[in-house]
Amino acid sequence: MMSDTLALSGRSLKKWIRSPFSVIPIVIQAIVWLLLFGNSFNPGNASGASGGSLGVLQQAFGGATNYITYLTPGIIGMLALTGMSFLGVEFVMDRINGYIDMLKTSPIPRSSIYFGGVLQNIVKAMVAAVITFLVALVVPNGLRLATGFGILNLLGVFLAIVMLTTVFSTLFTGISIAAKTTDSFFAIVNFLFFPAAFTSTALFPLSFFPSWLKPIAQANPISLASDAARILIVHGTLSASQISYFAVDIVGLFAYIVVFIVLGTLLARNALKAE
């Protein structure tokens, strides 16, 4: 099953790398969010915001010294979600044009079609994440890593993002296998995107949310991953309580993955069985 999964994800990745529409749109999206949105929204730009009031804002934004430092993990999370809408289309098209049927007449386990999709979507989303991270470092007034940000911090950030892309990929691959048309797939993705993005701490911190929305915002996987990554970016060396905060986020993401793998496998099994 592993070799089939790798063969199938390899197919998609090869196609993706050779297409001019793989990396360029990601770079553009990252620039739009970070350079245009990130720089404009910077609380430090507001007139009169200086000294004490800026300090309060900085505290509200989890200690980030500028807005892009706060925003970057959130944008990575949001772009992972938007990315799924593009990536999922491939499956829907494969289904419509008969490719999935051709796969189904070969002796591969049905689950490898699902896991092949999950894997390639994770890889693509991670490429997007790395690009976004790099763009954030080079834009003016961009991402500032805390002093003491070392290889462990980087690995931790990477872990949080891999887990978030896995959360999305396990869910959306299942949905895209089950979707009968591209329209139905886009409808689902669009229905999920804004609520998921705006109930997360991707763009602004938890303290900004009204109290009824706070529990939802806290449980949102984008919040879990971006908060976990943010702690490592803003604080170079973590205190014990910060480490446990990070650990709780990771456990939360893990729980999502387990649930979505089960859900995605069921969706895929149902969609791939003999008619």
Next chain:
Amino acid sequence: MVDQVSFDVAEGELFGFLGPNGAGKTTTIRMLTTLTSVSSGRAIVAGHDVSKDPGIVRTVIGVVPQQLIADDELLGIENVLLFAKLHHVPDEKARKRAAELMKLVDLEASAGKKVKTYSGGMKRRLQLAMGLVHDPRLLFLDEPSLGLDIQTRSKMWEYVRKLNDEHGITVFMTTHYLEEADDLCDRVAIVDSGVIKVSGSPKELKMKLGGDLLSIQVSDGPDLTHFFEGVPDVTEVLKLNRSSYRIKIPRVEKALPEIVDGVVQRGLKISDISFTRPTLDQVFLQMTGRQIRDGESEPATSIPVLMEEA
């Protein structure tokens, strides 16, 4: 969709499953290739029940679908090798086999090009290679010549015949080009509205129509109906007007000398003579009461013309 379809295909046979669009060909092929479940009855493919052992069936069949599915962004050879991998063909064997197949379907020179540079005919040939790379015992070809021009189509027939003749692969193909089936298949079944109307070798089925039809026009003279009826094997004589006759006969070439001699001996001249061989289209018309291409936008290939010549 499909109702009480019953047939056998012998090993090594090239079997044609014929019918108009919507007749149930695709449903049948989907059942046999494990894509659609068989609600009642049984389908045994290469000795295995498709409902009970779909996994084993998938290892012994090759499928060439109707749609063009090869990935445009991948090279031709990459498409073939991917399916070798999915059928767990060892790498070295896969490369060798893929190269052989690309040669067989005349895509050697284009193997290293992206599929998006291929013509429709090349894509179909590539799919043939994709469906064959794991050395299946049984190949399912769904409308192999759909959308191909006449030259490419006959080339396709050549590959299929070669696979069957030289490589001993049992072929199950669907088509709505009856002349294709006539030319290629050892045996055919004609399906319409989900029911098999008739099956047998193309020759047998055509014979059932009563054989050849000879049209003869002679100079004015005595009535020849009685004479024609007396010629051995003639099954029916129809006098169309004073000097034109239509004669039904199993093999026209056997009776022709006697017919011509008889006319000449009576001092008459033959002003026109022609004959038509029955075609599968006529068999189809007889069995279903309609032309196979009824209701299709695609222009019928030159059947009326073919009937007039020779």
